[in-house]
Amino acid sequence: MSPRTQVLLWGAQRISAMVLALCVLVHLVTMIYAVRSGLSAAEILGRTQGSAAWFAFYSLFVIAVAVHAPIGLRTILSEMFDWRGRGLDLLSGIIGVGLALWGMRAVYAVFGGGGA
């Protein structure tokens, strides 16, 4: 991987961290509000499904996770196991795609038109 790409990944990780900070805050506040109000899972799903705004918000959340986590994991693996090169980059990419797919599947189930 070229130093130029490494720099862009570093930038992407910083920007995704800023997005995540906001997303985690909104997620926690919403979760605490839902629990304190005593809503059941069915009632929560009844309110979330079909909501385009929440679908967009949690899609952004998932994308930020899928960008942020593999870049950090790549650094951790590199430093812990002295591992560098194409194999490490490939694994990080696969983990990023996997996180995006799993996350979007959950987003679709909770905020999409129906069940998973």
Next chain:
Amino acid sequence: MENLQVKIWRGGEEGGYQEFSVPRQESQTVLDVVTYVQRKCDPTLAYRFACRVGVCGSCAMTVNGQSRWTCRTHVSKVAADNKLEIAPLRNLPVIKDLVTDMREFFDKWAKARGRFTGSKTRKDGFAAVSPESKERKRVDAGIECIGCGVCYSACDVVTWNKDYLGPAALNRAWTLVNDVRDTARAERLAAVAGDAGCHACHTHISCTERCPKGLSPTAGIAGLKRAVLTATLSGEI
């Protein structure tokens, strides 16, 4: 005054600590202790020093687990219970006893393009750089590095990533990036970019905490990260 119990690393990469008893004296420095051991106890002890007054950067060692310049470190400041454990700097190959091989440390200054590149000749006049300009102030903040290697020894990222250029080389690059007379800005930013350069820094701030000159390589590295990203996005590098 009681005697000091001093453990000193003997050997190379493999070795062990040897104990010495050294008379405690007022205003005694760690370098005084090492010198006493070498002159009075064991003349085969290898260590490095030159100026003894905090200018040359030769005498850095690991004292009770922390990297320090020994000539300006008073025993009273670091010897809890009159005990001292003195080892060579971390993150550098040990040649013998307290002497490390500093080549990789200084080679990385060269890799970070730590040499000034100008366009003027001796026939040109002096460059006028205002002491009030923000570039000059940034240079001032980092220019007093004496190359002692304390920051390099204190840095965990150097331990984990042998290619990492390290705080001193990056601090040097930052002073040159802000030198308005220098003409190799783009090449230097490219040299310090990426996984082996400034972007590997985790901002642990150990270098800043331990720098005997009170410099902040961390601040310089943060500046480099921003400058390199901006240059990458603008296509400068």
